[in-house]
Amino acid sequence: MSINIEKLRQEFPILQQVVNNRPLVYLDNAATTQKPKVVMERLLRYYETENSNIHRGAHFLSSQATEAYEQARKTIQRFINARHHYEVIFTRGTTEAINLVASSFCKKFIKQGDEILISAMEHHANIVPWQMACEDYGAVLKVIPMNEAGELDMNAFQQLLGKKTRLVAVTHISNALGTINPVKEIIDIAHARDIPVLVDGAQATPHMAIDVQAMDCDFYCFSGHKMYGPMGVGVLYGKEKWLNEMPPYQGGGEMISEVRFDKTTYNELPFKFEAGTPNVADVLGMEAAMNFISSLGHEAIAIHENSLLQYATDRLQELEKIRFVGTAKQKTGVLSFLFTDIHPYDTGTILDKLGIAVRTGHHCAQPVMDFFDIPGTVRASLALYNTREEIDILMAGLQKVREMLA
Amino acid sequence: MTGIDAKAQEVIEEFELFDDWMDKYNHLIELGKSLPEISDSDKEDKYLVKGCQARVWLLAGLENGKVVFTADSDALITKGIVALLIRVLSDQPPGDIVDADLSFIDKIGLKEHLSQTRSNGLLNMIKQMKLYALAYQRSGQA
Numbered sequence: 001m002s003i004n005i006e007k008l009r010q011e012f013p014i015l016q017q018v019v020n021n022r023p024l025v026y027l028d029n030a031a032t033t034q035k036p037k038v039v040m041e042r043l044l045r046y047y048e049t050e051n052s053n054i055h056r057g058a059h060f061l062s063s064q065a066t067e068a069y070e071q072a073r074k075t076i077q078r079f080i081n082a083r084h085h086y087e088v089i090f091t092r093g094t095t096e097a098i099n100l101v102a103s104s105f106c107k108k109f110i111k112q113g114d115e116i117l118i119s120a121m122e123h124h125a126n127i128v129p130w131q132m133a134c135e136d137y138g139a140v141l142k143v144i145p146m147n148e149a150g151e152l153d154m155n156a157f158q159q160l161l162g163k164k165t166r167l168v169a170v171t172h173i174s175n176a177l178g179t180i181n182p183v184k185e186i187i188d189i190a191h192a193r194d195i196p197v198l199v200d201g202a203q204a205t206p207h208m209a210i211d212v213q214a215m216d217c218d219f220y221c222f223s224g225h226k227m228y229g230p231m232g233v234g235v236l237y238g239k240e241k242w243l244n245e246m247p248p249y250q251g252g253g254e255m256i257s258e259v260r261f262d263k264t265t266y267n268e269l270p271f272k273f274e275a276g277t278p279n280v281a282d283v284l285g286m287e288a289a290m291n292f293i294s295s296l297g298h299e300a301i302a303i304h305e306n307s308l309l310q311y312a313t314d315r316l317q318e319l320e321k322i323r324f325v326g327t328a329k330q331k332t333g334v335l336s337f338l339f340t341d342i343h344p345y346d347t348g349t350i351l352d353k354l355g356i357a358v359r360t361g362h363h364c365a366q367p368v369m370d371f372f373d374i375p376g377t378v379r380a381s382l383a384l385y386n387t388r389e390e391i392d393i394l395m396a397g398l399q400k401v402r403e404m405l406a
Numbered sequence: 407m408t409g410i411d412a413k414a415q416e417v418i419e420e421f422e423l424f425d426d427w428m429d430k431y432n433h434l435i436e437l438g439k440s441l442p443e444i445s446d447s448d449k450e451d452k453y454l455v456k457g458c459q460a461r462v463w464l465l466a467g468l469e470n471g472k473v474v475f476t477a478d479s480d481a482l483i484t485k486g487i488v489a490l491l492i493r494v495l496s497d498q499p500p501g502d503i504v505d506a507d508l509s510f511i512d513k514i515g516l517k518e519h520l521s522q523t524r525s526n527g528l529l530n531m532i533k534q535m536k537l538y539a540l541a542y543q544r545s546g547q548a
Contacts, residue, residue: 020427343481345459350483353427361459375480376459404432405482 003300009385011036022355025390030175030203030334030381031359032225035289039229042288046281053277055254069280072287073270079290080220081211082237086269089236089243090283094202095125097221097236098169100273101198102129104246105167112138115164119144119152119181120371121174124364126200130169144170146371150177150326157186161193168197172204176365176379177326178334180204187216196242202226202234206383207305207332209298212237224282228383229289233282236273243269250275301384308382309333312391319398321406325377333382336363342405344376350404351378354397408502413494414510421514430515431483438485441492444478455534458527460484466538472497473539487516488531495535503539508532 009015012034017024026034046068052061054069070085077085091097110116116130120143127141134141142165144157152170161168168190173180187197196218201210206227212220219242223234238246248255248266252275257265266272293301312335316322325336338344348360361376362369369376380394407415424430444463453463460481467474475496479485494510495503511517511528 343460343484345481346483350431353431375461404428404435 003296003304003384005304005385005387008296009387011038012385013037015385019355019357020353025356025393027380027382027386027390027394028357028359029206029383029386030226030363030379032231033206033228033383034385035228035230035285036292038292039285039288043230043281043285046284051281054280055271065280068284069278072283075287075290076235079210079294080235080237081213083213084240087237087240087243089238089270089273090278091221091234091236092232092279093223093225093234094200094221095129095234097219097234098125098198098200099129100236100249101169101219101221101238101246102133104249104273105242106133106137106139108246109166110137110139113164114139114166115142115162116140117142117144117157117160117165117168119170120146121150121152121177121179121181121365121368122169122171123175123200123202124366125202126169126171127367139166140164146179149328150174150179150368151328151330152179152181152186154182154185158189161190161195165190165193165195168195169200170197171200171202173201173207173332173334174326174365174368175203175334176363176368176377177328177336178331178381179326179328180330180332182330183217184215191216203332203334206293208302218242224286224289227286227289228292229286230282233279233286235286240269243273248272248275252276254278296384304384305333305382305386308386308388308391309335311388312380312382312394315391315395316398319395320402322398325372325374333386335380335382336377337380338374338377339402339406342401344374344378346405347378347398347401350401351394351397354393354400356394356397358394408506409498410494410502410506414508417490417494418510418513427515431486434486434490434516435482436486437489437493438479438482438487441478441485441489442476444476448476449478455527455530457530458484462488462527462531464488464531464534464538466535466542468500468542469497471499473500473503473542475535475538484527487528491531491535495539500539500543504536504543506536 014034050065052065054066073088074085076088082088116139118130130141142160145153170181170186172183183199190197198219199217201220201222205222218239220237225231255267255272255275257267321340322337323340344360348358351358359379363379448465449463453465455462455464460479462479464477475492477488479488
């Protein structure tokens with residue numbers, strides 16, 4: 001089934017907007033995606049007809065909201081093919097999911113001199129929490145290097161795995177480069193040495209089907225807002241055996257079994273990790289976003305996005321003095337580039353005046369920019385609603401940039 | 407009216423000539439290109455203005471009781487913006503710089519650059535210039 005893009009775009013009201021007197025061309029999807037009407041309608045319906053605190057009151061609304069919330073957990077379980085619904089923990093987003101593991105896993109399993117292995121292309125959210133944990137426990141952070149194309153050095157990875165390695169944390173898809181990492185291979189190699197693996201899936205879930213059992217990852221983290229859902233909500237998937245062994249992350253209501261002043265016992269999964277009143281509305285919005293993706297089908301989305309990426313890459317290559325950053329063989333719809341004679345910030349400023357939204361800068365991945373020895377890039381990132389016409393507008397915009405600044 | 411106000415008024419009148427953003431930005435880029443160079447040895451990290459996506463080096467000195475600013479940036483639009491600030495604020499008494507009203511930025515239609523999300527650090531450039539001026543004012547050299 002192929003996607004009717006023009007019809008689909010009608011589902012995203014924000015795309016009909018005019019910015020700086022020009023029709024908006026939204027190409028900053030790796031930062032956040034726009035939301036379809038079904039997601040916004042779900043939020044509205046919750047607050048209009050279902051709002052109440054869950055797992056607490058015995059009244060009608062509370063049981064209805066609890067039911068909806070737990071149903072959403074099961075939808076998400078199916079979406080990522082988790083073995084159990086209680087392996088799906090709701091968080092504020094990918095960042096909180098990683099912080100949860102960095103805090104709880106490390107508290108239990110990391111000792112002085114142990115090593116945590118990340119990669120050279122991580123987002124700051126998958127660097128800093130580990131640095132903080134290493135500082136707390138006297139552990140060492142090691143980094144898998146990458147090549148000039150922006151692909152991980154798998155030989156170096158194998159050599160870096162040692163007796164002291166306690167965890168590998170890698171991104172599924174690089175937000176700055178678009179590289180799709182061979183996570184299955186990474187996991188198999190690490191598991192052969194009994195080392196668990198956390199995968200940062202923030203950039204992957206909008207673009208490809210995720211099967212955590214087939215992948216066999218120990219943790220998988222992602223955000224609702226990057227996959228057409230609301231902001232402020234995300235998921236930590238964790239294997240039951242790890243989640244059971246890990247201590248709670250935050251204390252509060254809902255995560256307890258029994259509270260006394262001398263001793264508190266904790267609730268079972270998933271509630272052990274969900275202290276306080278959860279973000280019910282946005283969980284339901286995220287569920288609606290997943291249903292929206294499923295209704296289109298991952299395959300149809302990938303076909304459209306890959307064809308657009310190919311078209312965009314071919315077109316942009318026509319430009320003088322363009323340098324692409326991130327040219328991995330396996331990549332998603334991220335075009336990270338700069339003109340060798342124009343600062344990316346200047347390029348972004350002119351594109352903005354033309355109604356084209358891209359991101360410029362280091363994309364929260366400063367080590368990646370340092371590796372390529374550049375001040376940053378211009379990043380155009382694609383989503384299922386982008387069109388070839390929009391790529392043509394970007395192309396014309398970039399020609400204008402050269403006219404003005406080269 | 408201080409010398410700063412007069413310069414700001416001059417800039418406002420100059421920018422009124424442009425009807426469209428492209429002419430305005432072309433002018434800004436030209437202003438950046440015409441900014442006197444600073445020597446490479448002055449491009450030290452300690453002169454960098456924080457919070458800019460592009461690098462901006464900003465230096466100040468005191469000449470005949472007036473603060474003289476020099477600057478450079480690796481991005482042309484950012485350099486144009488800092489050139490505008492220098493045109494209005496440089497070679498003025500420290501006290502006037504500290505108290506300067508910089509609403510001309512809004513009036514010439516560059517208000518969007520004052521927003522924090524732009525991360526060009528215009529606000530930080532202004533703050534840094536005022537801090538230099540304040541330091542000279544306090545040290546009583548002026």
